[in-house]
Amino acid sequence: MKNRMVQYFVGSDCVMIEDTDLISKKEAYSLFNKYEDDIIKKIKNGDEFHFCIWENCEKIGDYDKIELELDSRDDIFIKGNIIYERVTKVLANLKGYETKKVGLNIN
Secondary structure: OOOEEEEEEEOOOOEEEEEOOOEOHHHHHHHHHHHHHHHHHHHHHOOOEEEEEEEOOOOOOOOOEEEEEEEOOOEEEEEOOEEEEEEEEEEOOEEEEEEEEEEEEOO
16 A cells, blocks of 8 residues: 655755655655665764654655654663654753664664
């Protein structure tokens, strides 16, 4: 079923590297694998990028729901073979931090 789209932008001027039509889940994750080394390098170097897999898309431009998003504007880091995002939560008007897994295992 072709119900996903992938977007990959790099740099502060958002140069488009990938912006697909409707593709399958397998094709979407194949594109993640294609760009994985570049994404890892950008995370480690602090370079700007945005990679997103959209799901539940019925037509081109139907950006319904994010399945996977890695954005250099977020606090993302690599520990072991996993990409993580540190997120901030407000609990009883106090700022606390939690870490959650986003992305995929990297080998």
